[in-house]
Amino acid sequence: MSGKVIDTLVIGGGLHGLSAALHLARAGRRVTILERSWIGRHSSGATAAGVRTLNRDPSEIPISLEAMEMWHNIEAIVGDDCGFHAHGQLNIAENASHLPKLERRLAWMREAGYEHEELIDRAELLKLVPAISPHCVAALIARRDGAADPHRTLQAFRRSAEAAGVVIHEGVGVDAIEPAGSDWRLRTEAGDFVAPTLINAAGAWSAKIAAMLGDDIPLGHKASMMIVTERIAPLLKPVVSVVGRPLSFKQSDQGTLVIGGGLQGSADIEAQKSFVHFRELSKGARAATDLFPSTKSLRIVRTWAGMEATTKDHLPVICASPNAKGAFHAFGFSGHGFQLVPVVGAIMADLIIRGSTQRSIEGFDARRLMQRQAAA
C-alpha cells in the first residue's frame, strides 16, 4: 500500500508497540505501526498503570529495575512526566500469619543481592498510610515504585514516536502475513505493507499473529477489572496491595480512588470485547473497604475490564521468532507489562539492530512455551 520504504512494521499500537517503534526510529529505522482499532484501545488504555518492581518474579527483576530508572527519567525520554509519581508500592500483611511470606521474600531478595524491597513495621506503615485500618501489622515496600497516568503515557509515547518519524495507521488490522522474498508482506483491508522486519506486539491477539509466522505459542487470556470512585480529599500517596487478597488501591491526581488487583471479568477475544462481572468485582470493593474503612460510603463511578495475553509462567515473551527470520515478539505480559514499557522497547531495538541484547531476557524466550518444538 505505502510506497514508502519501511524497515520495520509493528503490529499493535499499544504501549509496547509504541515503545519499540520509538526506540527503533530514534536509532534511524523507518517504522510503521499498524493498529487494528486505535492507539491504546486495549490493555494499554485499560491499565491501572502501576509502576512496580515490588514482588517481581526473579527473572524479571533486572529489566524491571532498569525500567524503573527509565521511569524516574521519563520526561527526558518522552517529553512528559506521564503523571508518574514515585510514592512507593506496599504489599501489606493484614495479620501475623501473613508476615512469614514477606520475611521469606525479603530474605531471598537480600540473598540475591537486591536492596529495593524493605520490610516496614506497623508504626511506619501507619505513618506512610494513615488511612489504613489499624489491624494491619507490617508491609513490604519498594520506595521508588509508584504509578503513572496511562493516557498521558500513551499520548507521550505516541507524540515522541511520531516526532521521531514513526508512521501510525489506525483502523488497519493485519489479516495475514506471508514471505515476499527476504521481506514480510502484511495483508490488511487497507492494502499490503512490506518490510524486512516485523514486531508482534498484538497483546491478547499475539498468538494469532505468531501462528501466521509459524510459531505455535500457547497463550491464555486475562480480563482484569478496575473500579474508579468519585473524587475525594487526599487519602493516600503510595499504591497498596495486600497479601492473600485481590487488591491494588491508589488515589489518582484527580482525587478518585483507582481499585484493581487482578479480579477477573471475561473476554471474547474474537469479538474484541471484555465484560465486567459485578459479583466478582465486589470482592475488590470489600477488600478496599476492609483496608480503608473511611471509604465505605463512597460512590463507584466507573468500572471496566481490559484484555491481555497470559503465559503459563506469567512471564512475557520477548525474543526473536524461533521460526520466522526477521520477526520479533513482545507480548504475554500477563497483567504486569506497563512498568516494563520503556525497557522492552529498548530491548526490541537491540534485537533488531544488533541481533542481540546485553539485557537479561533468557527467561522470556518463546521456546519455553512451545511444547511441539521442545519435544522435537
Ligand SMILES: Cc1cc2nc3c(=O)[nH]c(=O)nc-3n(C[C@H](O)[C@H](O)[C@H](O)COP(=O)(O)OP(=O)(O)OC[C@H]3O[C@@H](n4cnc5c(N)ncnc54)[C@H](O)[C@@H]3O)c2cc1C
Ligand atoms: C485492568 C488492567 C490493569 C493493569 N494494571 C497494570 C499495572 O498496574 N502495572 C503494570 O505493569 N501492568 C498492568 N497491566 C498490564 C499492562 O497494562 C499491559 O501489560 C500492557 O498495557 C500491554 O501493552 P501491549 O502494548 O502489549 O498490549 P495492548 O495495549 O493490548 O496493545 C495491543 C494492540 O494490538 C492491536 N492488535 C491486535 N491484533 C492486531 C492485528 N491483527 N492487527 C493490528 N493490530 C492488532 C490491538 O488492537 C491492541 O491495541 C494492567 C492491564 C489491565 C488490563
